[in-house]
Amino acid sequence: MTNIDERAARPDSADGTDTPPLLSVRNLVKHFSKRGGAFIKHNVGTIHSVCDVSFDINYSETLGLVGESGCGKTTTGRSVLQLVPATSGTVTFDGQELVDLDQSSLRAVRKKIQVVFQDPFSSLDPRMPVGQSIAEPLQIHGEWDRSSGSDRVAEALRLVGLDPRFINRFPNEFSGGQRQRIGIARALILRPKLLILDEPVSALDVSIRAGVVNLLEDLQEQLGVSYLFIAHDLSVVRHISDRVAVMYLGRIVETGSKADVYERPEHPYTQALLSAVPVPDPRKERARHHIVLTGDVPSPEDPPSGCRFRTRCWKAQEVCAVETPALVDRGSGHPVACHFPEVADVV
Amino acid sequence: MTDSTLVITDLAVEFNTEEGVVHALRGVTFSVAPQEVLGIVGESGSGKSMTALAAIGLLPSSAKVTGSIVHEGTELLGLKDKSFSSLRGKSIAMIFQDPLTSLNPVYTVGWQIAEAVRAHRDISKPEAHAEAVRLLKLVGIPSADERANDYPHQFSGGMRQRVVIAIAMANSPTVILADEPTTALDVTVQAQVLGTLKTALDETSASLILITHDLGVIAGLANRVIVMYAGRIVELGSADDIFYRPSMPYTHGLLGSVPRLDDQGGTRLRQIPGSPPSVVGEHQGCAFAPRCPLRRDICREKEPELRPVTIRSSGVDHVDVVDGEHLSACHFADEVAAMDVASMFSDTSADYESGPA
Numbered sequence: 001m002t003n004i005d006e007r008a009a010r011p012d013s014a015d016g017t018d019t020p021p022l023l024s025v026r027n028l029v030k031h032f033s034k035r036g037g038a039f040i041k042h043n044v045g046t047i048h049s050v051c052d053v054s055f056d057i058n059y060s061e062t063l064g065l066v067g068e069s070g071c072g073k074t075t076t077g078r079s080v081l082q083l084v085p086a087t088s089g090t091v092t093f094d095g096q097e098l099v100d101l102d103q104s105s106l107r108a109v110r111k112k113i114q115v116v117f118q119d120p121f122s123s124l125d126p127r128m129p130v131g132q133s134i135a136e137p138l139q140i141h142g143e144w145d146r147s148s149g150s151d152r153v154a155e156a157l158r159l160v161g162l163d164p165r166f167i168n169r170f171p172n173e174f175s176g177g178q179r180q181r182i183g184i185a186r187a188l189i190l191r192p193k194l195l196i197l198d199e200p201v202s203a204l205d206v207s208i209r210a211g212v213v214n215l216l217e218d219l220q221e222q223l224g225v226s227y228l229f230i231a232h233d234l235s236v237v238r239h240i241s242d243r244v245a246v247m248y249l250g251r252i253v254e255t256g257s258k259a260d261v262y263e264r265p266e267h268p269y270t271q272a273l274l275s276a277v278p279v280p281d282p283r284k285e286r287a288r289h290h291i292v293l294t295g296d297v298p299s300p301e302d303p304p305s306g307c308r309f310r311t312r313c314w315k316a317q318e319v320c321a322v323e324t325p326a327l328v329d330r331g332s333g334h335p336v337a338c339h340f341p342e343v344a345d346v347v
Numbered sequence: 348m349t350d351s352t353l354v355i356t357d358l359a360v361e362f363n364t365e366e367g368v369v370h371a372l373r374g375v376t377f378s379v380a381p382q383e384v385l386g387i388v389g390e391s392g393s394g395k396s397m398t399a400l401a402a403i404g405l406l407p408s409s410a411k412v413t414g415s416i417v418h419e420g421t422e423l424l425g426l427k428d429k430s431f432s433s434l435r436g437k438s439i440a441m442i443f444q445d446p447l448t449s450l451n452p453v454y455t456v457g458w459q460i461a462e463a464v465r466a467h468r469d470i471s472k473p474e475a476h477a478e479a480v481r482l483l484k485l486v487g488i489p490s491a492d493e494r495a496n497d498y499p500h501q502f503s504g505g506m507r508q509r510v511v512i513a514i515a516m517a518n519s520p521t522v523i524l525a526d527e528p529t530t531a532l533d534v535t536v537q538a539q540v541l542g543t544l545k546t547a548l549d550e551t552s553a554s555l556i557l558i559t560h561d562l563g564v565i566a567g568l569a570n571r572v573i574v575m576y577a578g579r580i581v582e583l584g585s586a587d588d589i590f591y592r593p594s595m596p597y598t599h600g601l602l603g604s605v606p607r608l609d610d611q612g613g614t615r616l617r618q619i620p621g622s623p624p625s626v627v628g629e630h631q632g633c634a635f636a637p638r639c640p641l642r643r644d645i646c647r648e649k650e651p652e653l654r655p656v657t658i659r660s661s662g663v664d665h666v667d668v669v670d671g672e673h674l675s676a677c678h679f680a681d682e683v684a685a686m687d688v689a690s691m692f693s694d695t696s697a698d699y700e701s702g703p704a
Binding site: 068069160161162163175177178181205206207208209210211213214215217218232234235236238239240258259262263272273274275276277278279280281282283284285286290292293294295296347 | 390391489503505506533534535536537538539542560561562563564565566567569586587590591600601602603604605606607608609610611612615616617618619622623694695696697698
C-alpha cells in the first residue's frame with residue numbers, strides 16, 4: 001500500500017530548501033478492532049480508521065486537516081501524539097522516530113508536542129484553579145520551579161490575552177472562549193514546537209471564535225510554533241492554514257498549498273466539499289453551482305475497493321473499483337488521489 | 348399586511364425565575380409573506396428559538412406571553428391546547444435541530460409519517476402508508492417502500508432529518524419553522540438536506556422561517572432576514588440589505604467575525620468586545636451599547652426603536668427601500684449604514700469578552 005512517492009507527500013520540499021520538516025508522517029495506518037458478541041466479546045470486524053496517510057509539517061507552519069465526521073482526522077492527530085498506537089507507519093518528529101518509542105522517551109517528546117481539544121468545558125478540571133491547571137505540565141515534566149513557576153504561569157496567561165490576576169479562579173468563572181484560551185496557555189507553557197489543535201473553535205459562538213482564531217495566528221507569529229489544525233469547518237481552515245490536506249474515509253485525497261486546494265481543487269470530493277460550504281454573500285451564493293453528493297459515507301468497517309470515494313463519485317469508472325489511485329502530483333503541481341483529476345473552480 | 352401568512356405583533360415572553368424576571372422576547376414584530384423564506388440570525392440566547400416556539404405554541408406553561416400571533420386570520424395566542432393541536436403539524440409545522448429526538452425510536456419511520464397524515468386527514472391506514480412512501484420518495488430516500496419499514500436508528504443523520512422534513516410537509520402546511528435544521532450535520536449532508544427543504548417548499552408552497560446562526564445558509568436561502576439580539580429584533584431587511592448595507596453595529600460585527608470560504612487570505616477577523624448580555628432584569632438603553640464601539644450617551648439612556656433606515660447617496664437622503672422595508676434599531680443607523688466593519692471593530696487577539704481594556 002506504499003504507493004506514495006516522496007515528492008508527493010512533501011509538496012513544499014521541492015522548492016530547494018533542505019531543512020527536514022518538523023513532523024513527517026509516512027504511510028500511517030490505524031485499524032481498530034470492533035468487539036461484539038452476545039456473551040463472550042470477540043473481534044467481529046476491523047474499522048479502517050486511517051489508511052496510508054502521509055504528510056509533513058514544516059517549522060512555523062499550519063497544516064489544516066479537513067474532512068467530515070468519521071474521516072479519521074482526529075485519529076490521525078492522536079496517532080501523531082502516540083495517544084493511540086499506530087497499526088503501521090512512521091511518525092518522525094524533529095528527527096526522532098516516535099512509533100514504538102518507550103514510555104520515558106515518549107514523555108520527553110510530548111513536551112514538544114502539545115494538544116488542545118474541542119470542548120473547553122471538559123478539558124479543564126473544575127476543582128482546580130486555572131493557574132494550577134496551567135502549571136501542571138511543568139510539574140509533570142519536572143520543570144516546576146518554586147521561585148519562577150508562578151511567573152511562568154502568569155506569563156502564559158498574558159500570552160493568551162488573559163489577565164494574570166485570574167490565576168486563582170476556577171474554570172466555572174470563565175466563558176467558553178476564555179476557557180479555550182486557558183487550554184491554549186496550558187499547551188504552550190512547555191514551549192512546544194508543535195500544537196495539535198483538534199476542532200479548537202467549533203464549540204464557540206461566532207463573535208468569540210474570531211478572537212481565538214486571531215490569537216492562534218498571533219501566537220504562531222510570536223513563538224514560531226507549528227500547528228496541525230484539525231477541523232471540519234472549511235472556511236476557518238482556509239483562513240488559518242498554509243497548507244491543507246483533505247481526508248475522506250481514512251485517506252488523504254488531496255493536499256497542497258491553501259491556494260492549490262481552494263482555488264484549483266482537482267479531486268471530485270474536494271470539489272463537492274467546497275461547493276457545499278455556503279458563502280455569507282447572497283448574490284454570490286445564489287449564483288454558485290452546488291455539487292450535491294448522493295448517498296452517505298460508506299462504513300469504515302468495509303470501505304469500498306479501489307478509490308474509497310467511487311461509490312459517490314459522478315466520474316467513477318471501472319478502474320476506480322480496481323485500482324487505488326495514488327496520492328501523486330498529476331501535472332498540476334499538487335498531489336491528488338484520483339484517476340480522473342480535473343481542475344474546477346467551485347468556491 | 349393582510350396578505351401575510353403569519354403576523355407577529357409586539358410579542359413578549361417572560362419567565363419568572365429565582366434570579367428575577369427573564370425577558371426572553373421583547374416587543375418582537377414581523378410578518379411572513381406567502382412562500383417567503385425569512386431567516387432569523389443571532390447568537391445563543393438572542394431569542395430566535397423562543398420566537399419559533401411561541402409561534403407553534405410550545406412554550407412551557409411558566410412562560411408569560413403577551414402580544415399577538417395571527418396565522419391566516421386566526422389569533423394563536425390564548426388558543427386552547429386542543430385547538431392549537433389541530434393546527435400544529437397541519438398548517439404550521441416545525442423542524443428541530445436534532446432529528447433523533449424528534450423521531451420516536453420504537454416506531455418505523457413509515458408509521459410515524461402515516462401518523463402525522465392520519466392526525467389531520469380522514470384516510471385509511473393503507474392510504475396513509477402509501478402517502479408516507481410517496482413523501483419519503485419526495486425527500487429523496489432511496490428505495491422508499493422498503494425504508495418505510497425501518498426504524499430511525501437505521502438511518503443516517505441526514506436521512507433522519509429528511510424524514511422529519513417529510514413529516515413537516517405531510518399536511519401541506521402554510522408555514523414551516525426550521526430551528527437550526529442543518530447545524531448537527533456535515534457540510535455535504537447539509538447541502539443535501541437544504542436541497543430537500545427547497546423541494547418541500549416547492550411542493551407545499553409553504554413559507555419558511557429559517558432559524559440559524561450560519562450566515563452562509565441564510566445568504567443562500569432567505570429572501571428577508573431578521574437579526575436578533577437580547578430578545579429583540581435589531582435589524583430587519585432583505586438579504587441584500589443585511590449583507591450589503593448592514594445598519595446596526597451588531598450586524599456589522601457579526602458579518603466581520605466569520606471567516607469566509609472565498610477569502611483568499613490576508614484579512615483579519617473582527618471581534619465584538621464583551622459577551623452577550625444577561626436577559627435577566629430590566630434593560631436601560633440599547634442592549635448592545637456595552638459592546639458597541641459607537642455608543643454615545645443617548646445609547647445608555649434610551650432604547651432605540653426599530654425604524655426605517657435612511658441611506659445618503661449623492662447628497663440626498665432617501666429611505667432605503669430598494670427591495671422592501673429595511674429597519675434598524677440603532678440611534679445612528681444612517682451613520683452606521685455608511686461605515687465599514689474595519690472602522691468599527693478591532694482585529695485584536697486579546698480576550699475581549701470582559702470588554703475593551
